[in-house]
Amino acid sequence: MSEGSASGVPHLPGMEVRPVERNVYEVQIGPSHPGSGHMRIIVELDGDVMVRVDPDIGFVHRTMEKLAEGRGWIKNIPLFERMAILDACNTTLPYVEAVEKLLDIEPPERAKYLRALLCEINRIASHLYGIGIFAVFLGHSTIYMWAFGDREVFVQLAEDLTGARLTHSYPVFGGVRRDIPDDFPQNARKAVRYMRYRLDEYAKIYLNNPNIRKRLEGVGVISKTKAAELGIVGPNARASGIKYDVRLVEPYEAYPELDFEIPVFEEGDSLARAWQRVEEIKQSLNIIEQAVDWLEKHPREGFMHDKFWKTAPKLYKDVYEGNIPYAGKYRVKLMPLFATLKVPPGKAAARVEAGRGEIFYYVESDGKEVPYRVRVITPSFRNVIAFKYVMPGHRLMDLPAIYGSFDYFPPEWDR
Amino acid sequence: MDMVTAAKVFSDIGWGLFHYIIFYPPVYQFIIIPGLVAALVVVVFMIWFERKAAARVQMRYGPLEISPRTGGAPQLIADLIRYTVQELIIPSAADFFAFIVAPNAMLILSLLPMVAVPMTSISEYWPIPMGYSLLIAVALSTLAPIFTVVMAWASNNKFSVLGGVRESFIIVAYELIAVISLLSVVPLLHTFNLVDIVNYQMSGIWLGLLNPIALLDLFIAILMSTSGFPFEIPDSETELVAGPFTEYSGLIYGINMGGGYIRRWAFSVLMTLVFLGGWAPYRPGPGILLGYFVPSLIVVVKATIVMAIMSFLRAVYGRYRLDQALSLAWEVLIPLAFAAFGISVAEAFFGVHP
Numbered sequence: 001m002s003e004g005s006a007s008g009v010p011h012l013p014g015m016e017v018r019p020v021e022r023n024v025y026e027v028q029i030g031p032s033h034p035g036s037g038h039m040r041i042i043v044e045l046d047g048d049v050m051v052r053v054d055p056d057i058g059f060v061h062r063t064m065e066k067l068a069e070g071r072g073w074i075k076n077i078p079l080f081e082r083m084a085i086l087d088a089c090n091t092t093l094p095y096v097e098a099v100e101k102l103l104d105i106e107p108p109e110r111a112k113y114l115r116a117l118l119c120e121i122n123r124i125a126s127h128l129y130g131i132g133i134f135a136v137f138l139g140h141s142t143i144y145m146w147a148f149g150d151r152e153v154f155v156q157l158a159e160d161l162t163g164a165r166l167t168h169s170y171p172v173f174g175g176v177r178r179d180i181p182d183d184f185p186q187n188a189r190k191a192v193r194y195m196r197y198r199l200d201e202y203a204k205i206y207l208n209n210p211n212i213r214k215r216l217e218g219v220g221v222i223s224k225t226k227a228a229e230l231g232i233v234g235p236n237a238r239a240s241g242i243k244y245d246v247r248l249v250e251p252y253e254a255y256p257e258l259d260f261e262i263p264v265f266e267e268g269d270s271l272a273r274a275w276q277r278v279e280e281i282k283q284s285l286n287i288i289e290q291a292v293d294w295l296e297k298h299p300r301e302g303f304m305h306d307k308f309w310k311t312a313p314k315l316y317k318d319v320y321e322g323n324i325p326y327a328g329k330y331r332v333k334l335m336p337l338f339a340t341l342k343v344p345p346g347k348a349a350a351r352v353e354a355g356r357g358e359i360f361y362y363v364e365s366d367g368k369e370v371p372y373r374v375r376v377i378t379p380s381f382r383n384v385i386a387f388k389y390v391m392p393g394h395r396l397m398d399l400p401a402i403y404g405s406f407d408y409f410p411p412e413w414d415r
Numbered sequence: 416m417d418m419v420t421a422a423k424v425f426s427d428i429g430w431g432l433f434h435y436i437i438f439y440p441p442v443y444q445f446i447i448i449p450g451l452v453a454a455l456v457v458v459v460f461m462i463w464f465e466r467k468a469a470a471r472v473q474m475r476y477g478p479l480e481i482s483p484r485t486g487g488a489p490q491l492i493a494d495l496i497r498y499t500v501q502e503l504i505i506p507s508a509a510d511f512f513a514f515i516v517a518p519n520a521m522l523i524l525s526l527l528p529m530v531a532v533p534m535t536s537i538s539e540y541w542p543i544p545m546g547y548s549l550l551i552a553v554a555l556s557t558l559a560p561i562f563t564v565v566m567a568w569a570s571n572n573k574f575s576v577l578g579g580v581r582e583s584f585i586i587v588a589y590e591l592i593a594v595i596s597l598l599s600v601v602p603l604l605h606t607f608n609l610v611d612i613v614n615y616q617m618s619g620i621w622l623g624l625l626n627p628i629a630l631l632d633l634f635i636a637i638l639m640s641t642s643g644f645p646f647e648i649p650d651s652e653t654e655l656v657a658g659p660f661t662e663y664s665g666l667i668y669g670i671n672m673g674g675g676y677i678r679r680w681a682f683s684v685l686m687t688l689v690f691l692g693g694w695a696p697y698r699p700g701p702g703i704l705l706g707y708f709v710p711s712l713i714v715v716v717k718a719t720i721v722m723a724i725m726s727f728l729r730a731v732y733g734r735y736r737l738d739q740a741l742s743l744a745w746e747v748l749i750p751l752a753f754a755a756f757g758i759s760v761a762e763a764f765f766g767v768h769p
Contacts, residue, residue: 025573025577027573027574027577029654033656034652034653034656035652035653035654035656045577048737048738135733136653137653138653138733138734139644139645139647139651139652139653139732139733139734140732140733141469141473141729141730142469142472142473142730142731144473145473145474145475146473146474149473149474149475205731209731209732209733211645211732211733211734211735212733214735214736214739215733215734215735215736215739395736395737395738396577396654397648397651397654397736397737398736399653399654400653400654401736
């Protein structure tokens, strides 16, 4: 506990005893509040203007890092997915990559494309979720329903690809769980066409709506230097003019071969952050098209590293090749080796660009069936600090306009 | 006293009750049309329409499960029953008397303007003498909102108080707009008499056409006063939970939710009479059916259409910020209201008035 806690009361937000200034009105927004998500924002108001904002995180903390130390290597993948189930592939990918570094294996080319494909599908679904929540914060229920309805398209694509809507557990050590079904490319292209058309409609009713523009323009501005100072990541940093994207600075999986741009906005206000997500969805659609083209052109050979594939029983291989009529094609169960996998001692770190920004894993092994230590730093955790510095000086009604624009996700930063 | 006499006495009392209390025009207008009963029917329809129209825009069904054949129309009845039997929680820190009385007072006072408006041009069915009816109706329409502030204060909840403060800001802003816009027809026609105002519009020239700025101003002021989108500010969910109604539950919450719509209904009726021709082009005939029910039905239908347009805006707009709404009101709408007044004066001067 820090100094000054004479009464033994720790200096934690919401637990400290402080004199409130005269004419200041303290409102606790959350943790159980329609506009807060699973967190609390302690706001001090002078009239209608926020003078002090304290984001109080930890309401949905689930001790994930500690839990990971008691589970087998493969069982941690479904665990870490629970941080952000709508962005499951991006969230677990760096863990898988870090463990692969320790195992010293490289996934086959096809697996890299499959991973990138699902990452982009997840990114779109995650952005659409963010757009929808943001819109309903501003009272715009139409775009909320539209975004959530259109997100269903990509959730369906993910289901076609992986067999699960949200918690796919798709990337595993050495590869992915299954290959694309035969009708996937045409469905994906259809979804891409549909989404391009829908994004124009979003702009018409939402982003170019004078009412919404008035709410967002010039609200919650973060300058480029301030964003760098606070360590903002992901679309929020790019909306402030920082061209930083892990796919750009440290390309992973199939991204070096894919052709895409990193959209950057200079304004740094809530409107720029909203547009940033729309532009990123457009880029992700391009990537999906390229990945699907590549997957269609190249033969289906190896979506799993040989080290694991050779341990698969004959039944698995028969199912994969479609020799067993009642079981779907191109799918396998988890390789038997995963159950007793022991990872060589060592330390590894990996990072990817998740929907909300850079997600970083540090994995340490002491050669046992369970990790020695897994450390996760999530993008929402790094973005949350911005609330404390950006919100003061704005009006109370700007709180949702700023909060929503950051595409917050408390379960992700609480881990 | 034998049975026959007793029956006659009772039936006389019943007839008297029926004829002199229920059909006494001020009471009838307050209770039946266009007062409580009509308002409730319209509000139930309007909430259903609002949800259904928004659902159509948003690519979903809206209310459906209760009676899919009628598009879930009885959903609101089910909701009302739920509100009625729900537990009524009154916080121990709340001011009991004000907490209970304010919603009811608000409901009754929102309907009060209905006692001052004519539904026909036949003087037999007027609730009050019509000499200054526009002025009286406008004055009565300004009574209700203060009770939202009372509710907020009585709830003793921070969100309620913030909502109440917002409501009071909005009241001050919209009231002047609504009053000036409604009264802008007076210099044009040289009368406060609503019957004369409607009779003038029989010619087919609605005052909304003669003075569209006043109509637009009034429309926006009504949206502001009844926290319709894009001005759903006092009970903005994402910061203030339910604003002044945060602590309310059960039937009183239902009354609060309906209260805004009923106020909107009262304003819509007033707007219909002043700007949209009232019962024009129909000319009330003899008898209660042709002389009262048909014209009142026309007014009800027109006012319902006005409400439907207001409800539809939910699907198009988000909400403005409080200071943006206030600056819109004070810097744009009030000058426009004065301009509308000036237009009326000019039209009177240049002889548009017959």
